[in-house]
Amino acid sequence: MKFADLHLHTQFSDGTFTPEELVLHAQKQGLACIALTDHDTVEGCARAATACAAVQMEFIPGAELTAEHADTEVHILGYFLDTQNSVLLEKIARFQAVRQNRIREMVAALNQLGIPLQAGAVFALANCKSPGRPHVARALVKEKFIANIDEAFERYLKKGRPAWVPKTKMSALEGVGLIHQAGGLAIMAHPGLNRTDAIIPDLVDAGLDGIECFHTKHSTVMSERYLEIAEKHHLLVTGGSDCHGFSKKTPLIGTVRVPYAYVEKLKAKVAERKL
Ligand code: AMP
Ligand code: FE
Ligand code: FE
Ligand code: ZN
Numbered sequence: 001m002k003f004a005d006l007h008l009h010t011q012f013s014d015g016t017f018t019p020e021e022l023v024l025h026a027q028k029q030g031l032a033c034i035a036l037t038d039h040d041t042v043e044g045c046a047r048a049a050t051a052c053a054a055v056q057m058e059f060i061p062g063a064e065l066t067a068e069h070a071d072t073e074v075h076i077l078g079y080f081l082d083t084q085n086s087v088l089l090e091k092i093a094r095f096q097a098v099r100q101n102r103i104r105e106m107v108a109a110l111n112q113l114g115i116p117l118q119a120g121a122v123f124a125l126a127n128c129k130s131p132g133r134p135h136v137a138r139a140l141v142k143e144k145f146i147a148n149i150d151e152a153f154e155r156y157l158k159k160g161r162p163a164w165v166p167k168t169k170m171s172a173l174e175g176v177g178l179i180h181q182a183g184g185l186a187i188m189a190h191p192g193l194n195r196t197d198a199i200i201p202d203l204v205d206a207g208l209d210g211i212e213c214f215h216t217k218h219s220t221v222m223s224e225r226y227l228e229i230a231e232k233h234h235l236l237v238t239g240g241s242d243c244h245g246f247s248k249k250t251p252l253i254g255t256v257r258v259p260y261a262y263v264e265k266l267k268a269k270v271a272e273r274k275l
Pocket of ligand 2: 244
């Protein structure tokens with residue numbers, strides 16, 4: 001049987017793998033298909049596509065957009081995106097700038113707390129246009145200001161902690177539209193993690209195509225619950241590991257996988273939309 005992991009990150013956002021390393025690990029896991037879903041960027045997709053083609057693995061170009069609706073943060077996965085789409089590229093460039101400014105604000109907050117971390121150190125470590133809190137956490141560990149990543153989030157970076165800075169986000173309805181106009185499918189990421197159940201009907205009205213029912217942080221009960229919700233709203237179902245590389249012990253890639261039949265359903269919907 002063929003399987004796919006549809007939620008993966010690389011160094012182009014807060015993952016630690018290059019696209020080539022990601023594909024190598026996907027191969028080791030025996031995956032037939034992967035989707036790259038970096039935060040607010042599609043930059044890694046070209047290299048991942050080339051690496052996949054070299055080993056006859058199917059590749060789905062994607063992204064994970066950070067959005068909000070009714071004061072709720074929601075991550076929206078876009079699949080089968082046209083990575084050259086100018087509207088998409090312009091829009092995500094703006095949110096990459098937001099991310100970069102937020103890094104400076106978080107560093108300033110840490111400086112206020114007496115931690116002399118420099119924004120330049122975070123940017124050098126991140127080396128990407130879409131930096132996030134994990135890069136600040138890694139820089140804190142690298143510069144020995146803190147023992148490990150978890151502690152960095154617990155003490156400083158988690159929502160409500162002293163160096164947490166809110167992020168300006170695009171509206172979720174706009175996110176769904178943005179993905180659609182770039183030829184993609186819009187899927188709500190890990191609803192169990194962000195507790196976004198209440199906003200599902202609004203997003204469905206806006207054209208949401210599916211829900212990520214299977215995710216590393218979803219229990220079996222949660223997955224079943226979201227399968228029911230997906231069925232109720234006639235939504236597609238996806239799943240993936242949300243692997244960020246070696247940032248946490250062994251890489252998660254392949255530990256959450258969906259049968260290839262799920263990918264076929266996604267492709268059928270994309271094809272239908274093109275008619
Ligand atoms: P940001 O997009 O900058 O708000 O950072 C969010 C990212 O940080 C998520 O995608 C995860 O990769 C990571 N993250 C969030 N919470 C934690 C945590 N408690 N420990 C480690 N990583 C986390
Ligand atoms: Fe992340
Ligand atoms: Fe996410
Ligand atoms: Zn993710």
